[in-house]
Amino acid sequence: MFKEFDLTNLENSKSKLEEILENSKKEIEALLTIENKSYENFVKPYEEIGESINEFITPIFHIDSVKNSETTQKVYEECLPLISNYETEISQNDNIYRSLKDIQDNYYTTLNDIQKKVLENEIRDFKLSGCHLEEKDKKRLKEINLRLSELSQIFSQNLLNATNAYEMIIENYEDVKEIPKSDLEFAKFEEDGKTKYKFTLQMPSYLAYITYGSNRERREEIYKVYTTRAPENEKIIIEILSLKDEKVKILGFKNYAEYSLQTKMANEEIEVVTFLEELAKKGKNRAKEEIEELKKYALKDGISKIESYDLAYYSEKLKEEKYDIDEEYYRPYFEKNSVLNGFFNFLNKIFEVEFEKASDAKAWDKDVLVYNIKENSKVFARIYIDLEAKKEKRGGAWMNNWHSHYVNKNGEKRLPTAYIVCNFPQSKEGVPSLLRHSDVVTLFHEMGHALHHLFSKVPEAFVSGIAGVAWDVVEFPSQFLEYFSYDKEVLKMFAKHYETGEVLDDEAIDKLIKARNFQSALAMLRQIEFALFDFKLHQKLYKTESEIQGLLNNIRDEYAAIKPPEYNKFQNGFSHIFAGGYAAGYYSYKWAEVLSADAFYMFINSKKVFNKELAMKYKKSILEKGGSEDMNKLFYEFASREPSVDSLLKIDGIIS
Known part of the structure; x- marks a missing residue:
């Protein structure tokens, strides 16, 4: 039913991958010889070739993030150029591109909407990969893509090394x-x-x-x-920006931002910048009030000039005084296993799914929990959950999709799998892993991504789950689920003292909910600062560290409530855009948050958070459809209207 996670022969991955890629090329060559190509005899098997490669390579790249060692680094570095070269070679294969175009032209009226979407996406991506270019340009693109993959890994490794040092x-x-x-x-x-x-x-x-x-x-x-971690990343950033600029110029775009928007819901560069600036303007006055309140509070300690390294400390003290809220008081109520089991009960209540421990399933570490997910008593997905921080794990939290839900060429249904990785406080002998409420929010967020992938009912792998979802709306389901982690009824399902079993009382929960919007305008401006820096950084070529710093300083002058010290080199650790997929797309968090806030507002208006009818409509309209339709259409299907930015500002307490 499920492929087991097994990397016992990790050291031999390179030779095995070479064999898989060689066979894949032969299979594609054989497909290209078919005279009367159709969706069934060409696209379906081509899609499955891609899935089988993904099935093999995902655990290899994943293990380097969660159990980093010299061996995993070596294997990653051996496999990276192989997969990068293969993907570039395939994406520039004009014969595949023309075959897909022919199928689209010849069979358009007989194809269903999902098949049309697959072809539309694939044809677009082939164009973006330069399959129509001359051979010398294709060769250069291949070199650039390989180098960008290497630089992304080096950036990430530098950061991990500096963190551990x-x-x-x-x-x-x-x-x-x-x-x-x-x-x-x-x-x-x-x-x-x-x-x-x-x-x-x-x-x-x-x-x-x-x-x-x-x-x-x-x-x-x-x-x-x-x-100031990883100062060597300065040079990496310059090279990444230069190569990305060269790449998109070869492809006929004026800058990387324009290229990036080809796969987004937003259409124009000005649309993104205007959206961010509008949000910033609406939140700026509130943010100024929040920072003035903090400065006044710090004066009690004789701090006449509050600095960036004071913000978290005095914010926590002020929050505690205003709401009488103490993070430490809450942590015994958020024991990791209690939170997880209560969370599963909540998901069962709104989405009618069950999480059942797959005790025999293998994973990469003894602390990884593996669950099969059931609907109507039938298993339809599997999830791996790795929650505690460890030295060999890269920082942050993420969801990684392994298998997709789809129906293969023989009519057999394939089941989806995904990983959730977090860095929560570690358990220690005699002390279980006790989470902060912010960790609980993170867990809800990553599970939102996972459910988007695992709940898919789409029969085509290329648009199933998170595949084919526009990058600037991929955060919608994750941010939507986050909102429930502040609901009283939901919290009472798992907020139980790990020693006494006592449920967190109403007064404590009310404080947590009220404190949710503490400094929400400051938090929003910080996100906008990152998003504007990312987007503008990719609107023209910045060639030196001082130019990059100048751009960041200008944005901070305009939007930062407090200017950080000059030594702060935030950009050298901005792995989302230099070692992840968010280049010219970090604005997606806010873009998607408008959808998620508006969707959650429907639950608020319905006066009940356990609105089964609304939750199941969301599940069917959004989660089960994956990337098979554009999100603006799916949102309209769910909400029967366009999304409104005001729902976000209301939920965040920025406007009333």
Whole structure:
């Protein structure tokens, strides 16, 4: 039913991949000899070739992110050029492109809408890959694509190495006295008969000190190291930008932003910039009020000029004072397994699905949980969940799709699989993994992505699940699910004290909900700062570090509530755009958030969060359709109207 996760012969992946790719080329060559090509005899088998390659390569690339070692790096580096060259070669194959065009022209009236969408996407992507170009340009594009893949991996590895290289050792208890007990317990160690505390740049550890560290100089120390990580990435960024600019010029676009929008819901560059600036203008005054309130609060400690490394610390104190909210109070109620099981019950209640532990299933680590998902007592998907932070794991949280739901050429249904990876506080002997509420929100977010992929009912792999979904709306289902993590009824399903079993009381939950919009305008402006920097960075070629810094400074002058110190080199760690797929697309978070907020607002207006009818309509209209139709059409099918930006601003408390 499911392919098992098995990398026992990881070291031999290169030779196995070479064999798979060679066979795939032969199979495609054989398809190209078919005289009367049709969707059934050409597109379906071509689609399955792509799926079989993805099935093999995904775990190899995945293991390098979750269990990074010299071996995984070596294997990744061996396989990367093979897959990059293969993909470039296939995407530039004019014979495949013309075959798809012929099938589209000859059979258009007999194809169903999903098949039409597959062909439309594939033909567009072939054009974007340069299949119509002369041989010398194709050759250069192939070189560029390979180098960009390598640079992306180097950028990511530099960041991981820098993150793992630093430790801040503290001996003075006064410097750690405000740090929550569970974080402090994790940081504590004995050396030379003394109790000491170790803080690293791993996200749970870094957040613990930057948010609760009593010593301002120590806060700046860890902040400075964090924001100056991987200085060698400066040169990587310059090369990435130069190669991307060269690539899109060969393809006939004026800049990378224009090229990027070919696969987005947004149509024009001006549309994206206007959207971001409009949001920023609507939130700017509120953000100024929020920062003034924070400055006034910090004055109590004699801080006349609040700095970036003070923000988390004083924001947490102010939040605690305003809402009487203490993160540490909540954490015993968010024990990892309790949260997960309650979350599954919630998903069962609104979407009528069950999560059943697949105890025999193999995974990459003993702590990875594997579940089969059932609908009407029948298994239809599998999910791997890896939640705790570890040194060999890259930072952040993500969902990775492995298999897609589709029907193969023999009429057999293939079931989807996905991975969810997070970096939550680690469990330690005697101390379970106790989450912050922000971790709970992250889990809901990543599960939103996973459900979008796993709930698909689309029979074509190329547009099933998250495949074929426009990049600027792919965050819609993840952000939509996030909103439920602030609902009282939902929280009561799993917010139970890990020692006493006591359910989190109404008053504590109300505080959490009220505190949700604390500094929401500041958070929005920060996202817009990142998004504008990313988008404008790709509207023309920036050739030097000082030009890039100048662009970032200009955006900060216009939109940042507090200017960070000059040494802050945020861009060197901006892996979303330099080591992920978000280049000229970081605006997607806000673009998609408009859809997600508006969709959730329908639940608010219906006066019940467990609105089964509305949830099942969302499941059928959005989740089950995957990338088989454009999201603007699917949203209209669900909501019976266009999305409104005001729902987002209302939910965030920026407008009333």
